[in-house]
Amino acid sequence: MIEVKNLTISYGGNSVAVKDVNFQTESGKIISIIGPNGSGKSSLIKGILGLVQPVAGQILFQNKNGEPYTIGYMPQTPRFPTNIKVAELISFFKKLEPVEEERFQNLLSILELHNHMDKKIGSLSGGTKQKISILQCFSSKKNLYVIDEPTASLDPYISHLLKSLLAEKKKEGSLVIFSTHILKELQELADRFLLLSEGSILIDDSPENFLRKNNKTDLDQALMNFWNEEYKTKQ
Numbered sequence: 034m035i036e037v038k039n040l041t042i043s044y045g046g047n048s049v050a051v052k053d054v055n056f057q058t059e060s061g062k063i064i065s066i067i068g069p070n071g072s073g074k075s076s077l078i079k080g081i082l083g084l085v086q087p088v089a090g091q092i093l094f095q096n097k098n099g100e101p102y103t104i105g106y107m108p109q110t111p112r113f114p115t116n117i118k119v120a121e122l123i124s125f126f127k128k129l130e131p132v133e134e135e136r137f138q139n140l141l142s143i144l145e146l147h148n149h150m151d152k153k154i155g156s157l158s159g160g161t162k163q164k165i166s167i168l169q170c171f172s173s174k175k176n177l178y179v180i181d182e183p184t185a186s187l188d189p190y191i192s193h194l195l196k197s198l199l200a201e202k203k204k205e206g207s208l209v210i211f212s213t214h215i216l217k218e219l220q221e222l223a224d225r226f227l228l229l230s231e232g233s234i235l236i237d238d239s240p241e242n243f244l245r246k247n248n249k250t251d252l253d254q255a256l257m258n259f260w261n262e263e264y265k266t267k268q
């Protein structure tokens with residue numbers, strides 16, 4: 034179980050990127066974080082991962098068997114050293130953390146990374162760097178997968194692969210948290226979603242429940258309605 038308690042993140046000055054966010058979730062679920070640009074999705078994700086120091090609040094990780102949480106993370110933009118070859122980076126990852134060899138080889142082949150092994154990281158497209166990030170994230174089993182806008186720079190085939198991986202991880206009992214701007218993706222995958230606005234949670238619901246409450250079948254429409262009302266009250 035993960036419990037986010039009163040999490041507040043600021044990068045200094047008066048602005049607050051995440052404001053007193055609270056939620057908890059069991060394993061074996063997919064949670065999606067959505068919200069407009071700058072609403073705090075990446076900051077919340079970085080807060081959960083401990084990549085930014087919160088000004089208040091805490092995150093509690095509790096594994097059933099008391100073992101530490103293992104975490105796979107795909108950032109929005111992978112930042113790898115640019116001057117080394119793909120093969121060198123991948124062998125570095127394998128030294129950092131043991132991989133499940135069969136899973137690793139399988140992913141390497143599906144992602145067609147073999148063709149890029151001798152290329153320098155700096156010469157790769159954004160999508161190919163994301164593929165390396167997928168390989169790194171999913172080559173061993175983790176309790177928690179945190180994915181920041183997973184399909185933003187991927188072609189439809191690799192997007193589909195990534196979505197299948199997320200569904201597979203849920204089936205295996207892991208918790209998956211991903212942020213997205215693609216509501217269809219959310220509707221397809223998520224058990225629950227958090228809508229952020231200016232760093233606060235405005236909606237915490239399942240897609241089905243939210244649709245039922247709003248008497249809609251399409252999440253895009255339901256959220257646009259909600260958003261228009263929300264926007265009007267701010268005028």
Ligand SMILES: Nc1ncnc2c1ncn2[C@@H]1O[C@H](COP(=O)(O)OP(=O)(O)OP(=O)(O)O)[C@@H](O)[C@H]1O
Pocket residue numbers: 044048049050068069070071072073074075076077
């Ligand atoms: N490193 C940083 N230093 C200063 N301010 C930051 C930093 N990172 C994010 N912010 C600010 O925090 C707020 C939330 O940004 P964040 O990137 O978390 O939003 P987001 O919802 O992920 O946006 P997007 O959808 O555009 O990726 C924004 O006002 C942003 O300008």
